[in-house]
Amino acid sequence: MKKEIRTEIEIDAPAAKVWSILADFKRFREWNPFVISVEGEPKVGETLKIEVQLPGSRKLDFTPLVLKAEPDRELRWVGDLPLGAFRGEHFYVIEAISDSKVKFVHGEQFSGWMVRLIWLMVGKQTEAGYHLMNRALKSEAEKR
Numbered sequence: 001m002k003k004e005i006r007t008e009i010e011i012d013a014p015a016a017k018v019w020s021i022l023a024d025f026k027r028f029r030e031w032n033p034f035v036i037s038v039e040g041e042p043k044v045g046e047t048l049k050i051e052v053q054l055p056g057s058r059k060l061d062f063t064p065l066v067l068k069a070e071p072d073r074e075l076r077w078v079g080d081l082p083l084g085a086f087r088g089e090h091f092y093v094i095e096a097i098s099d100s101k102v103k104f105v106h107g108e109q110f111s112g113w114m115v116r117l118i119w120l121m122v123g124k125q126t127e128a129g130y131h132l133m134n135r136a137l138k139s140e141a142e143k144r
Contacts (some may be wrong), residue, residue: 001115005127009134013141015072015096018104021140022075022092031140034129042069048077054125055132064090068095072096076087084113106130 011018021031025038025048035054040048043066050062064079073094080087093105107130110119 001111001113003110003119003123004107005123005130006105006128006132007134008103008105009095009102009138011102011138011141012100013102014100016096017104018141019072020100021070021137022094024067031136032133033070033136034133040066040073040121044069050143052129053104054122054135055128056070057122057125060122063089081114084112086110086114086118104134106134 021027023042025040025042028038029036034055036053036059037048037051039050040046042090044068046066048062048064048066050064052060052062053133054060062079066075067078067089067129068074074092076089076091078087078089087109088108090108091106095103095105097103108126
């Protein structure tokens with residue numbers, strides 16, 4: 001089974017500014033209400049330690065692997081469970097609209113035999129968290 005969450009928001013800031021906030025994991029706790037902690041570096045092959053606060057629910061911890069870290073354009077990581085039970089490929093894409101405006105695309109592609117169960121447990125809260133993060137990133141980028 002496969003599922004996908006895809007969210008978008010326009011941000012009145014250059015791609016480089018949005019990337020600088022997104023890639024500065026140490027400051028996530030200051031502005032990000034969803035991905036509240038990230039340890040590691042935005043570098044391909046790096047294993048991250050991530051703490052997520054689901055809106056109206058509990059915290060979850062992940063240790064995904066960075067698949068792509070292209071400055072000013074895209075950050076992508078993947079986490080999975082053994083035996084093909086679950087795989088989540090998380091992505092942040094920064095698409096320049098102009099020199100001072102971007103479309104930020106934030107989502108995740110889920111696959112594996114446990115997707116239906118996990119989706120029922122945390123799907124709606126996860127999507128709500130993506131929207132919360134998007135609005136917080138917009139606010140942070142536009143005020144700096």
